[in-house]
Amino acid sequence: MERQHTQVTGRSPRRLFLGLFALFVLAECGVWQLLRPARGWPWALIRDIDVQNRYVIAIVLLGITFITTLAVLVQCIARPLRQLADHVAEVSARSLADGRQVPCERRSDIEGIRANIDRLVATLEQHHEDLLQQTLNDPLTGLGNRRLLEQRLETLLPLGHRLHASISAMMIDVDHFKAYNDYYGHPAGDECLIEIANVLRDTFRRDTDVIIRLGGEEFLVVLVNVSGDDAVGLAEAMRSMLQLVGLPHEKSETAATVTVSIGVATAASGLAMDLDTLIACADECLYHCKAEGRNRSMHRFVGDARAMEESIDEVRDRTDELFRVSA
Secondary structure, three states: OHHHHHHHHOOOHHHHHHHHHHHHHHHHHHHHHHHOOOOOOOHHHHHOOOHHHHHHHHHHHHHHHHHHHHHHHHHHHHHHHHHHHHHHHHHHHOOOOOOOOOOOOOOOOHHHHHHHHHHHHHHHHHHHHHHHHHHHEOOOOOOEOHHHHHHHHHHHHHHHHHOOOOEEEEEEEEOOHHHHHHHHOHHHHHHHHHHHHHHHHHHOOOOOOEEEEEEOOEEEEEEEOOOHHHHHHHHHHHHHHHHHHOOEOOOOOOOOEOOEEEEEEEEOOOOOOOHHHHHHHHHHHHHHHHHOOOOOEEEEEEOOHHHHHHHHHHHHHHHHHHHHHHO
16 A cells, blocks of 8 residues: 555655654754753853844754755645646647547646546446447347346346246358358348347347357357247247348249348256257257258257157158158
């Protein structure tokens, strides 16, 4: 703490005040002896001075003490404060990375320095918050990115496991987006992604819903404490809402407007499943959506009896298909 004071005053405040105290004590002793000199040498010299001159000398001594004290205060406090005020004003005058400047008044008093520092700190904190949001959000759509996903799930996944809540992951892909980009141009493609992001926000409104743009035309939604049937219902609601928006897509082989395919995977309640595994299951469902003609959603339960039954049915269907091909 003393080191911080030294940077402002130019020296240790404890030594400064001790020195000033010693100076005042010496001046007081000198004045006292001038007015009431003791016996013996060298006080005999003072007794030889008449009383009027002693008062003059005492006043001069007090004046010298006062001027010396003032000079020390100016040198050790006032000048560093002025330098600090100039430094704060200089730092405030510099533009931040986004071009913003901090309003600053050139004042060397304590209140002015405090106000300037408060404004500077507030602006830097806001700038830091903006930079943090940029690192967590996709710059085009404003949705979260992978870093935000990791940050949110550090809290949501353990909470879901403790509450024995189900967890669903949705992989969303825009159908024939490359053809859309090539035909309408990249600016139109960006507008299309922004519109899809708006539809996602309108569909998934809970504070615990995590909406991520993975990159390109792929999106990810993670839902906590939502049943598998409700997750499918939300996926279909999002898909239908996008079709109602009616973004034209003349190069689509699926529909006249922009559509999406959605793969949904739901982990059983209380099942401690790795999110990467759940996303891989949702991605597999998305693959089946594309294989079956796109513009649809597919769902899969993971980790419970219902998932086992679906897996058995899937194996049985594939076996029947192989027998038909063999025949």
